[in-house]
Amino acid sequence: MSRLGNIGARLYRGEVGYDFIGKRKLWYSVSILITITAIVGLAVRGLNMGIEFEGGAVLTTPKTSATVQETTEIAEKRSGHQAIVQQLGSGGMRVQIAGLNTAKSTEVKETLAEDLKVDPNKVDTQLVGPSWGEQIANKAWLGLGIFMVLVVIYLAIAFEWRMALAALIALIHDLTITVGVYSLVGFEVTPGTVIGLLTILGYSLYDTVVVFDSLRESSRNVTKQTRWTYSEIANRSINSTLVRSINTTVVALMPVAGLLFIGGGVLGGGMLNDIALSLFVGLAAGAYSSIFIATPLVADFKEREPQMKALARRVRAKRLKNEERDGPEERDEDADPDGIPGPGHGSVQTPDEGDPAPAGAGVVGQRAQRRQPSSRSRTRNRPSGKRR
Known part of the structure; x- marks a missing residue:
């Protein structure tokens, strides 16, 4: 197995991980800064509208x-x-x-x-004529509005309304960044640009839905256990799908980069530039938002629920009890360097009944058995002297 494949397998099993959810304020700040830059560039420089829109x-x-x-x-x-x-x-x-x-x-x-x-x-x-360009623009806005409504309805039915709201915010984030880049770079806005913008909406949702699906499966009956909070389960879902998201994004960006830098830059492709730039920026922004924006937003929304607040209190109480019993010097050997509880966190005792088993939790029972003290019942009630 390749090194990347080995890392992906360890991420999927929960043996290693990065605390994406814990550092969500940093990602929010970065996104807000990029979005403000895009909006300021759009307000100051405006868009270089093509001949199709101006006549x-x-x-x-x-x-x-x-x-x-x-x-x-x-x-x-x-x-x-x-x-x-x-x-x-x-x-x-x-x-x-x-x-x-x-x-x-x-x-x-x-x-x-x-x-x-x-x-x-x-x-x-x-x-x-300018009227033709106006019709194209109006149809593009109409198509965008219909797409947004259908996406929200579908995600609310397939998942829940919090995930639908987070996905909608991520979509607006991606579109704003893409349009802002067009304004700052000065590329001409043509019907090809509109096609590219509408196309990236589907790509932007792809990675988001993959993470949401993993999160939905891992968080079933989440309130019936006391080993993980909702944010920790969300973080494990991101890590378990991280390599898949990176691979799909890189594979999708390679042909688009060929269109942008070779087809448009070297061969003078004209409209290829318009489509390729929107696709390139939109794909990159979509991969970023699915990991750093959409899922952390879902965790924020869910953690405000009374049930999730009560779950977090129970998880902290159980961990505090384990630390008092085992000693503060003992550290969970399965926790990664960033402090994310590993699959064996709190597994020095038999897991509670009804606890869900997120990815990587299958080794908990084996580790718990290895940590149990050896039994002394074999020599109990046995007379002294040589054994018969």
Whole structure:
């Protein structure tokens, strides 16, 4: 077994772990800082809306020897408007000019072909009206709203309303960060961007649902035991699915990175940049939020319930009683360096009946038997002298 696989198996069994829930205030602070930065960037710089949303003309030229800077200067000089020029993989240029009507676009097409020394008949011209972009934006907002409502309803039915609320907050977190990155980087917002934003919603929920499912299974009958609090069980659920979340995220990011850095950057993919950037940022933010935001929020919501508060008091009382009996110098050998109780925490005595057995708790009975003192009943009521 590989080293990563060995670590994943130990995380799943609860032999090692990291205290994600215990450090949730740190993760909340980091997320708030990133979110505020994204909102400030969006308010100051705004979004670079594409021609599809503002209206204008898009001219695509055949292969030319002119550079992007030269083409930009020529297009702005001939049209009198700001131009956005992208070099295509074929060597041609894609020129976007906002605010052009049909007559003006024809004039710009002919003069641009003359300056670039290309055939005017080979210059493709597309006119986009602002009303079309407005329809696209309205449909995107409608689709986003419907998706959010359906997600909340499904998660509330499949899990519970606290998990649905935490997942919704994580989704808003991911979308805000992605839009903020678009604003700070200055990438153009096109229909491809909208497609990418809608796509990352599903990816963002994937890891979250995986952790929630593990948490639901581990926390069944949680109030009938006194070995773990709800937060500790939630932390074990994150650790048991951590390697799986990392693997799926890395595998998903690799082809998206290829689109972004090779397809868009090297080959001049145009719309590939718009889709790939939203997917890349959204996938990374979704993996982060499922571990550091969604599950800690569920633990916070659940720990406020009277039943979970009573459970936490019983767990602390039992551990204090065990420490007083065994001595404060004895430390749970199964606890990891971060102080998270291991699967054998409190197992110096026979577990309470009805205690759930989260991942890794199967070795408790064996360890408890090894810790029991040897029996002396064999020599009791036996006469002194040689044994017969």
